[in-house]
Amino acid sequence: MRSALWLLPLLGGCATLKPPERLDTMRLQPRFAAGAASVRPGGIIVTPVVATGMIAERRYVYVTAADPLLLRQAATLFWDVPPSASVGRAITDALRTRFAGMDGGPVVGRLAMRLVRFEEVTGGGGAQAVVEVEATFAGAAGQDGPVSGRYCRATPIVADGSDARAAAFQAGVAALALAVADDVAAGRLTASSC
Structure with a gap:
C-alpha cells in the first residue's frame, strides 16, 4: 500500500495534461437600414419576448x-x-426603421411575442x-381587437463552428424581425412556417 502512494501525484498530473474544452459565447447583432420613405408616425410598445424551457436559457439548443x-x-x-432578449432587441430595432x-413618440400600438x-x-x-415567434399586435387600424400571427425562419448553417452558427441565427433573426416590422407597419400580422 505504502509503495503505491508515490503514484498519486503522477496520476493527478495526467488529468491536467488534457486541454480544457473551449467555451464559445455567441452574440447576435443584426443591423437594419432606415426606411425613410416608409416611416410612419408614432411608436410601438414592444413587451419583453416570453420564452420558456431550454430556449429561455443562454445554452445553445439543437x-x-x-x-x-x-x-x-x-x-x-x-x-x-438569452435568445428572447436578442429577438426582442432585433424586432424593436427593425420597428425603428x-x-x-x-x-x-405617441404610442400607436402594442406588440407582444412568445x-x-x-x-x-x-x-x-x-x-x-x-427561429419562430408568435406575435400579437393591438392597435391595428380598422381592427376591433388584437391581431395574431406566427413567424418562422429556417436559415442554412453553411459550415461547422460557432461563427457559422451565429451568422445563420443572425440572418434568421434579421429576416424574421423585418417581416414582423413590415406587417406591424401595414397593420396586420401573418403566418409563415418553416
Whole structure:
C-alpha cells in the first residue's frame, strides 16, 4: 500500500495534461437600414419576448431531424444573452426603421411575442438555424381587437463552428424581425412556417 502512494501525484498530473474544452459565447447583432420613405408616425410598445424551457436559457439548443422532439443542449456553445432578449432587441430595432416615434413618440400600438423555437436542426445532410415567434399586435387600424400571427425562419448553417452558427441565427433573426416590422407597419400580422 505504502509503495503505491508515490503514484498519486503522477496520476493527478495526467488529468491536467488534457486541454480544457473551449467555451464559445455567441452574440447576435443584426443591423437594419432606415426606411425613410416608409416611416410612419408614432411608436410601438414592444413587451419583453416570453420564452420558456431550454430556449429561455443562454445554452445553445439543437435537435436532430431523426428525433425532433428531443431537445439537446450543447456543452460548449452559449449565447451572450438569452435568445428572447436578442429577438426582442432585433424586432424593436427593425420597428425603428418603420416608425418615427419608437423612442418616445405617441404610442400607436402594442406588440407582444412568445419565442416558440430557437434551435439548430441537424440531419438530412445539413443543419439549419430555426427561429419562430408568435406575435400579437393591438392597435391595428380598422381592427376591433388584437391581431395574431406566427413567424418562422429556417436559415442554412453553411459550415461547422460557432461563427457559422451565429451568422445563420443572425440572418434568421434579421429576416424574421423585418417581416414582423413590415406587417406591424401595414397593420396586420401573418403566418409563415418553416
